[in-house]
Structures are given as C-alpha cells and as structure tokens.
Amino acid sequence: MGCLSYLPPSRRAREAQGSRAVNSSMPKRKLESSGSSASDQPTCARLPPGASPPRMSLAAPAHGAGTVAIDFGTAGTGFAYSFSGSDDIESKEPGGQEARKTLTNLLLDDNGNFKSFGFRARRDYFENQSGAFFANYKMVLNESSAGGPQASVRLSSPPSLAAARSFPTSCHR
Amino acid sequence: MKALNGTSWPLLDIVTKTLDYVKTEALKEAGRSLPYGLQAEDVQWVLTVPAIWKDGAKGFMRKAAHRAGLIKEEGSRRLVLALEPESACVACDVHKLAKPGDPFMVLDCGGGTVDITMNTCAPSPELPRALEPERLVPRASQAAQREPFAPR
Numbered sequence: 001m002g003c004l005s006y007l008p009p010s011r012r013a014r015e016a017q018g019s020r021a022v023n024s025s026m027p028k029r030k031l032e033s034s035g036s037s038a039s040d041q042p043t044c045a046r047l048p049p050g051a052s053p054p055r056m057s058l059a060a061p062a063h064g065a066g067t068v069a070i071d072f073g074t075a076g077t078g079f080a081y082s083f084s085g086s087d088d089i090e091s092k093e094p095g096g097q098e099a100r101k102t103l104t105n106l107l108l109d110d111n112g113n114f115k116s117f118g119f120r121a122r123r124d125y126f127e128n129q130s131g132a133f134f135a136n137y138k139m140v141l142n143e144s145s146a147g148g149p150q151a152s153v154r155l156s157s158p159p160s161l162a163a164a165r166s167f168p169t170s171c172h173r
Numbered sequence: 174m175k176a177l178n179g180t181s182w183p184l185l186d187i188v189t190k191t192l193d194y195v196k197t198e199a200l201k202e203a204g205r206s207l208p209y210g211l212q213a214e215d216v217q218w219v220l221t222v223p224a225i226w227k228d229g230a231k232g233f234m235r236k237a238a239h240r241a242g243l244i245k246e247e248g249s250r251r252l253v254l255a256l257e258p259e260s261a262c263v264a265c266d267v268h269k270l271a272k273p274g275d276p277f278m279v280l281d282c283g284g285g286t287v288d289i290t291m292n293t294c295a296p297s298p299e300l301p302r303a304l305e306p307e308r309l310v311p312r313a314s315q316a317a318q319r320e321p322f323a324p325r
Contacts, residue, residue: 064251065211068199069219069260072191072234075284079195081203094198104285106191112182117194125177132176136285137187140174142223142230 074138076101077118094118108132185237192220192241218243218252221260224290257281258290267294 066083078101080091093102095118102118109115109131116124125133174184196213204211220238222231231254239247258279271277271294281288 064217065207065215066203067217067219068196068203069221069255070192070195070199071221071257072188072195073283074286077191077195079199081199083203090203092199092202094195104191106187106194108176108182108187108190112186114190114194117191132178132180132182134174134176134182134187137174137184139285140184141188141233142226 071101072138073101073104074136075104077104078102095120104135104138106134106137108134185233185240188234188237189240192237192243196241196243213242214245214251216243216251219255219260220252221255221257223286223288224256224258225288257288258292262292 064084066081068079068081071078071080077094078091079094080089082089091099093100095102102120103122105119105121105125106117107115107121107125112132115121115131121133122135125131174187175181200211200213200216203216218238220234220243222234234254235247235252238244238252239249244252258281261279261281267277273294275294277292277294279288279290279292281290
C-alpha cells in the first residue's frame, strides 16, 4: 500500500473519500518481507492527517542521490540515470559508452558463473562456442509458473474499479 | 530455461545475473563523476515491466532485483516497477500531445515484441506539470503482445 504516498496532496484529499472502499477491498495486500526495517517500509497508510506525502518525480526521487532506471527488454537492455535536483537524464548502453541498448543476451561459463552480457556475450559465444548462452528469456517470465506461488501478490477479494482507478498502475507490484 | 548448448539453468539466476551486471555497469557509469562513487543503496531504482504482466512476474522481477543487490529487502520502496507504456508516456511528454480526457494509443515496436496499450489522459488542471505518472490513469487498458521475430 505504498501507492497513496505518490499522489499529490490535492488529489489525495479528493480520493480520500473513496479510501474506505480501497481499504476494504485490499486488506491483505502486503509485501513479502515483513521483517524489514521501519525506514524502508511503505508508510503512506500511517501518515498523519495533515502531512504531505512525498512526491515521486524524475528530478526528485523519494530516496538517495539519484535515480537509475533499467529497461530490461526482450531484445535489448539499457539504463538511464539522473541525479537528484537535475533534470538531465543520461541513457547508456550497459557495458559501453553509446546512448543505445545492448542485446539482452547472457553468457555463463560451464559452472554457471557470469561470463558476459550483451553484444559481448553474443560475440564471446559465437567465437568460442562454449558456455551457456541465453537470449529471449524475458518472454518466459510471464508464463504462469515463472513467478511461483510465493512471488505472486494475493488479494483476498478482487479490487473494485474505483480502487483500480485511484492507484497509479506503476505502483502495483 | 534452456541455454543454446542444451543445458538448463534456473530462470531466476539468469535474470538475477542480468540485473546484477546492469546494476554494476550503471553504478560505475553514474558514479564516475562522484568522489566516492555510487552505491546501490544511494539510488532510487526503477525497473520497467510490460503492462500485461501478471503480479507473479512482477514479483519475480522484484525477487531478482533483491538477489542482484539493487535493494536490501524485497519490498523496498527503493525499487519502483514502472509500466513500460506509462514510462513511454512520461518520456514523450504525452500531455503536450493529448488533452485531458483524450484517449491515446501507445505502440511500442521493440526488437523482440510489439506491445499495444490504450490509455486516457487524466484530467488534473490543478497541477503545473504533467510528468508525474499518476496523471496517466489507464482506463480501458488493452494490451497485446506477440513475438514476431524471436525464436524461443
């Protein structure tokens, strides 16, 4: 339930009216690690009434020195970063200096240790023909067995349409 | 997950090693200009996921990110899973292209898949900027994903 804290105060007030429906429809929605530290826990549900929740934006991340975003794609993978207080976003190829993505290809050695990733992994594999080479593994991820029972988030009852509308989908896990 | 040479490896290990590598490279690159570099715990992480993914797959990514050392607890708020079409809307300043209430389609023609989503631009006149992802509330979200080129 970390989602409410991402809403701007004005909208949060407006949607507080519908919050009873939200709470009753998602009572059991909890993250798995119940033993984590207080500072790192979603706290929005316990914010005092007048407190303004933290805002999430690219320029002012909720935590730390900056934001790093990873685009893990089926064919290509890239990342971008931005420092707190700056609007500049740098995007880079993992393992290179180009502003492009590299291939989502992974090469492990015969013992399962990391060997190389991206264009380098493809080159290494096709030059030496050794190790375990993987491509297109993102496609397997959404198949039902991938997450396993403990990875899925269970709701005791399906969320109402109002609840679904009042949360930015990016906050859903 | 089968490798090209026929050996099988756990998918979680493969994704974890991928995220670990990208994490290391990103911290190295972003920390070059900082005197003491950049550590994973200094960073707000964002990982994009397809809009059509089920919670199980999102939980899987969170688990892999935790194992790769991006976050210290699986439920950490230092990792946000952002939907790919919403991230695309943020990246292209969709509020400059669409008025509040306008429906629009995001066509993401990637190297491996084509993803199509329908969205409606949420009305929020009280806010000065439209960049916050919460301003885009997908209403009738339909998603299609197929694999036109890639052999499995």
